[in-house]
Amino acid sequence: MRRLFFIPLVILFVFACKNKTEIVENTGEETYELNAEKWPKKQVVNSLAMDVLKDWDEFQSFETNFDALYRVENKDDLGLTIDDLIEKQKVLTASTYPEVFDIPQIKSRQKVFLTYLHKIKGDLHYRLNPDESILQMFEAYNAFRNQFNVTMNNTLDTNLILE
Numbered sequence: 001m002r003r004l005f006f007i008p009l010v011i012l013f014v015f016a017c018k019n020k021t022e023i024v025e026n027t028g029e030e031t032y033e034l035n036a037e038k039w040p041k042k043q044v045v046n047s048l049a050m051d052v053l054k055d056w057d058e059f060q061s062f063e064t065n066f067d068a069l070y071r072v073e074n075k076d077d078l079g080l081t082i083d084d085l086i087e088k089q090k091v092l093t094a095s096t097y098p099e100v101f102d103i104p105q106i107k108s109r110q111k112v113f114l115t116y117l118h119k120i121k122g123d124l125h126y127r128l129n130p131d132e133s134i135l136q137m138f139e140a141y142n143a144f145r146n147q148f149n150v151t152m153n154n155t156l157d158t159n160l161i162l163e
Contacts, residue, residue, distance in 0.1 A: 034078060036070050039134065043142035048152040058095035062088040066141070079124045082117055089114050101151060109144040116140050 045053065053059050065081070065088045072078045093110065116137035123130040 033074055034072055034134075036072065039070070040138045040142065042066075043145040043149075045145055046149050046152060049148040052098045052100055052152070053148065056095070056098055056101075058088075058092045062092045075124055075130070078130065079121070082121050082124070086114070086117050086121070089117065101148065103151065105147050105151065106144070109140065109147050113137065113140040113144050 062085075065084050068081050068084070069078075072081055089110070093107075093114075097106070116133060120130050120133045120137055122128075123133050
């Protein structure tokens with residue numbers, strides 16, 4: 001009876017002590033570098049709009065942080081820059097808009113831009129490729145900046161229509 005117990009124990013011991021090959025696991029982290037050269041450039045704001053925007057301190061601070069996007073090199077830098085932009089966006093939303101830009105068209109484009117910032121943040125969190133979201137965010141940002149031009153170039157008096 002003891003032999004029946006001892007023989008399987010020896011066999012188990014021999015197989016358990018066998019040399020194991022080291023298994024390399026993929027942790028899912030990829031080395032991914034961002035290529036800021038293929039990103040679209042910022043929409044140019046005309047001089048009339050720039051005269052109004054230069055006195056809006058919160059917007060100038062936001063612009064400075066946005067320019068940091070063009071200097072990111074990897075996903076970690078992008079994540080930090082996106083977090084900064086989200087915070088600056090909150091400050092910009094809570095600020096007092098210049099009277100000419102205190103309209104729903106500007107605010108709605110700002111919300112769309114914020115949506116794409118959160119989409120990029122989600123892509124980074126779930127380790128997805130953020131390239132498509134980044135291009136969408138730049139498109140929304142350029143629409144936001146272009147709305148300043150549209151607003152300043154609009155010569156139609158809306159009071160005549162509303163009366």
